[in-house]
Amino acid sequence: MRSRVLCGVAAAVALLVTGCGSGAEQVGAPAPDRTGSAAAAYPVKESDCAGAETTFTAAPQRIVTSxxxxxxxxxxxxxGDKVIGTGFPPGAGTMPxxxxxxxxxxxxLGQTVIPKEKLLGSGADLYVDTFADMGAMGGGMGTAPTGQEFAAAGIKHLYLHSTACAAMLKGPQQDLSQVEQDIRSLGAVTGTAARAEELVAGMEQKVQGVRKALAGLRAEQEPTYFFFDxxxxxxxxxxxxDKQVANAVISLxxxxxxxxxxxxxxxxxSWEDVVAKNPDWIQLGVRNQGSDAANQKAFDAAEQFLRSFPATKGLKAVQEGHFVRIGSEVTTIAGVRNADTVQQIAHLVHPDLVKS
Structure with a gap:
């Protein structure tokens, strides 16, 4: 499973979609942070995927991101001024x-997974990990540091639960609560809890707008949807x-x-499985290429495959031209822009209900 993440998602993380504007600036009043105070409060405790806690007594000053x-x-x-290095760096033109x-x-620090020795020698005091098992993803780059090695290097290890721990969730991801909690966790740890609440409020405002517009929609009126990676x-x-962030985005x-x-x-x-589902809509999941022209070329290639491949050219979505041209990253990778993707998909599949 982890090798799948490397091939289809983690490799795409280096390129983040820029097509939609962020909702982060359209926010309501910030709510109190999880510590009960609008100001930064320590100690802060965060858990890994297995529930083991790490305690932060102050904001980290040297952060490395996966x-x-x-x-x-x-x-x-x-x-961002605390970040001293990253793996899978963003490609040109892919950040907001x-x-x-x-x-x-x-x-x-690494064009893909950061090599173990470089990570441990980076001088970081925090490593933020989007992946569940970096060692399994590293290929020829060696194994991931152990907990003892992180501790010896003075590096605390924080996971994004919406992605790194997704496979271990007790139920499906049907809303953005896991993503929002990751934002709140990072806010609590870095002393930016008030800003985290602003970002979450902006996301919730957009999602609630969609929910309100679709309030009268019956289950049988929901079109079926295939994310074509x-x-x-x-x-x-x-x-x-059902435990992937995209499942929540599609559902919302x-x-x-x-x-x-x-x-x-x-x-x-298998393609036989896809044909049996015969989706009403197909999202052309391609990673951001860095420009509108390059993105459209990639979307064109994905659509052309579906139109010409014998197994898929007869699908309902293909015959009706029901293609969603929204990139992979803002759909399958946790982030502030997931809420924008909810809006975009809702407008495409329900244009009479969701106007923008």
């Missing part, structure tokens, strides 16, 4: 415009399952993920 998605979260929070200059200044390869399709947009019954985050399926 990839561009956790880096983007920290930039939104205003903690207001974050791009700062993101470009972050040192790159074109970048993962076309020989065997990969399904996003008033659609039904055709593979929401598979337990986990990702699963290899």
């Amino acid at each position: 990839n561009a998605s956790s880096l983007e979260m920290l930039l939104w929070l205003g903690a 415009a207001q974050l791009a200059d700062q993101a470009a200044k972050v040192p790159v 074109f970048d993962a390869g076309t020989k065997q399709p990969m399904a996003v399952c 947009a008033g659609a039904r993920n055709v593979f929401d019954g598979c337990d986990g985050d990702f699963k290899a399926v």
Whole structure:
């Protein structure tokens, strides 16, 4: 399962979608943070995927991120000046415009997974991990540091639960609460809890707007929806399952993920499985190429495959031209812009109900 994450998602994390404007600036009044105070409060305790706690008595000053998605979260929070390095760096033109200059200044410690020795010798006091098992993803780059090695290097290890711990969740992701909690956790740890609440409020405002617009929608009126991960390869399709962030995004947009019954985050399926589902809509899941022109070319290639491949050219969505051109990252990777994706999908599949 982890190798799937490397091939189809983690490799895409280096390129983050810029097509929609962020909702982070359209926010309501900040709510009290999780410590009960609007100001930073320590100690803060955060748990890993197994429930083991790490205590923070002060804000970290030297942060390394595993990839561009956790880096983007920290930039939104205003903690970007504490980031001293990242793996899977953002590609040119893929960060939101207001974050791009700062993101470009972050040192790159690894074009993919950061090598173990470089991470341990980075001087970091916090490593923010988007992945469940970096060692399994590292290929020829060696194994991940152990807990003892992190401790010996003075590095605390923080996981994004919405992605790193997704496969261990007790139930499906049907809303953005896990993503929002990751933002709140990073805010609490970095002393930016008030800003975290602003970001979450902006996300919730957008999602609630969609929910209100779709309030009268009956279950049988929800179109079926297939996320086609074109970048993962076309020989065997990969399904996003019910514990993946994309399942929540699709559900909130008033659609039904055709593979929401598979337990986990990702699963290899067959084209026969896709044909049997015969989705009403297909999202062309391609990673951000860095420009509108390059993105459209990638979307065109994905659509052309579906229109010409014998197994898929007869699908309902293909015949009716029901393609969603929204990139992979803002759909499958946790972040502030997931709420924008909910709005975009809802507008496309329910144009009479969701106007913008």
